[in-house]
Amino acid sequence: MNSSPFGRQVNYWRTRRRMSRQEFAYLMGKSLRWVEELEGGRRQADPQLSVMRLAALRLGIPLERLIADAVDTECIEESGIDAVRRALHRHDVITGSCDDAGDEPLPVEQLRVNLRYARTGFQAGHFAQLSSAIPALLVDTTRAAQHHRGDDQLTAYALLSLTLELAEAAAIKWGDSELALLAGHRAVTAAERSEDPIIMASAARHLGDAMTNHGQAADAAQFVLAAADRLQADLLRNGPTGYSVLGMLYLKAAMAAAAAAEADDRAPAAHARRASDFLNEAGEHAARLGRDDNLLWTSFGPTNVSCYRVAAHVQLSEGADAVTAAAAIPTEAFAGLPRERRAHLLADRALGELQAGQRETAVDTLLAAEELAPEEVQCRPRTRTTVENLRLLGAGAAEGRLRALADRCGLPR
Structure with missing residues (x-):
C-alpha cells in the first residue's frame, strides 16, 4: 500500500478526533517523530496489517475506511x-x-x-x-x-x-x-x-459496478447476469435504449468476471474466459444497436465495447493486449465518446502501457487524459496510483513531465 494516502488518512482522522500527535503516538506505542513521519509520507511505505488495525482501533473507525484511498481535498x-x-x-x-x-x-x-x-x-x-x-x-x-x-x-x-x-x-x-x-x-x-425495465437494468448495472469496486466481484457478476436474464425480453422490445442498457449489463459482468479472476487463486482462468464471453455478448447487442450512442448516458455502442475490452485486459494484468486493443479503436470513433469516457480509456491504456513496460508512453497517455478531463487524472485515486507507480519505477525521458504531473496530482515529493 502507498504510504501517502494512509498517512493522509491517519492525519485526517486524528485531527477529526481532536487528538494531538503526541496522544496518538502514546496510544500507538510509538514516538512523536514516528507519527510525524507517518503522516508526512516518509515512513511505512508498506504498512503492516497489525499497524493499520491498531491505528483504526485507536482512531475509532473501521479498518476499511482508514485504508481507503484518500481523496485529494483540492479536488473535492x-x-x-x-x-x-x-x-x-x-x-x-x-x-x-x-x-x-x-x-x-x-x-x-x-x-x-x-x-x-x-x-x-x-x-x-x-x-x-x-x-x-x-x-x-x-x-x-x-x-x-x-x-x-x-x-x-x-x-x-x-x-x-x-x-x-x-x-x-x-x-x-x-x-x-x-x-x-x-x-x-x-x-x-x-x-x-x-x-420501467430500462431503469431497472440501468440501476442493476450501476450496482454491479459498485459491488465490483467494493471487492464483491463474483457476486456482482451473478447479480447483473440475473438482471439481464430477468429483463432481457422487455429490453429487446424497447429498441435502442433497451439494447444499450442490456449491453451495459454484460459489460459490467465482464469487468466483474475479470476482477474475480484476479481475486480467485483457484480458478482464475475460468473467470477470465467468462469475461471474454460477456464482452462478446455485449458486442452482439452493440451490433444490434448498429452505432455508438449515449442513450440514457450509457455511451453504449461498438466503441464502448472496445473500451471495456481494454479495461478487462488491464484488470487481468494483460498490458500488451490492452495496448493493442486500445490502438485498434478508430480515432474518429474515439473522438465521438464523451470526455469522461475518453479520459477513462486513456487512463486504462496508460496502466496497460505501465504493465507492458512502456513507461514513457504511459506518461504521455496520462497527459492526454489530463488534457481531456483533469479530474480523471489529478483526483481519481485509481489514476493517481498509476502516476505514483510510474514515479517509483521511473519514466526515462518523460521524467520531467511525470514530476510535473505528480505535482498537479498533489502527490508528495
Whole structure:
C-alpha cells in the first residue's frame, strides 16, 4: 500500500478526533517523530496489517475506511462527500416520507432538466461539482416520488433511481466504494418502484459496478447476469435504449468476471474466459444497436465495447493486449465518446502501457487524459496510483513531465 494516502488518512482522522500527535503516538506505542513521519509520507511505505488495525482501533473507525484511498481535498472537499453521504442518510430520503408542509414538488420535467445537467457534467469529467448537485437532486426527486401520482410518480421514481446511479458513479470516481454501494442498492429499489425495465437494468448495472469496486466481484457478476436474464425480453422490445442498457449489463459482468479472476487463486482462468464471453455478448447487442450512442448516458455502442475490452485486459494484468486493443479503436470513433469516457480509456491504456513496460508512453497517455478531463487524472485515486507507480519505477525521458504531473496530482515529493 502507498504510504501517502494512509498517512493522509491517519492525519485526517486524528485531527477529526481532536487528538494531538503526541496522544496518538502514546496510544500507538510509538514516538512523536514516528507519527510525524507517518503522516508526512516518509515512513511505512508498506504498512503492516497489525499497524493499520491498531491505528483504526485507536482512531475509532473501521479498518476499511482508514485504508481507503484518500481523496485529494483540492479536488473535492471532504465536506462535499459528506454532503452526499448525509443526503443519503436523511430520514425523508430513506423513507420517502417528505413533510407535507413543505413546498410543492418540482414538476417531473424540471427534475429531468436538472438531472440532465448533472449527468452531462459527469460525462464532461466535472466530478467535484456533483457534491452539491446530487444532494439537492436526491431531496427533490424523493419529494416528487412522494407527492406526485400516476405516471408522474412512476417517472419521479425513475429520476430518483437515475440520481442515485449518479451518486454511485461519482462515489466510484471519488474512491469511496462504501458510499457507492449504498447508493447503488437504493437505486435498484427506486428502479423497481418505477416499473420501467430500462431503469431497472440501468440501476442493476450501476450496482454491479459498485459491488465490483467494493471487492464483491463474483457476486456482482451473478447479480447483473440475473438482471439481464430477468429483463432481457422487455429490453429487446424497447429498441435502442433497451439494447444499450442490456449491453451495459454484460459489460459490467465482464469487468466483474475479470476482477474475480484476479481475486480467485483457484480458478482464475475460468473467470477470465467468462469475461471474454460477456464482452462478446455485449458486442452482439452493440451490433444490434448498429452505432455508438449515449442513450440514457450509457455511451453504449461498438466503441464502448472496445473500451471495456481494454479495461478487462488491464484488470487481468494483460498490458500488451490492452495496448493493442486500445490502438485498434478508430480515432474518429474515439473522438465521438464523451470526455469522461475518453479520459477513462486513456487512463486504462496508460496502466496497460505501465504493465507492458512502456513507461514513457504511459506518461504521455496520462497527459492526454489530463488534457481531456483533469479530474480523471489529478483526483481519481485509481489514476493517481498509476502516476505514483510510474514515479517509483521511473519514466526515462518523460521524467520531467511525470514530476510535473505528480505535482498537479498533489502527490508528495
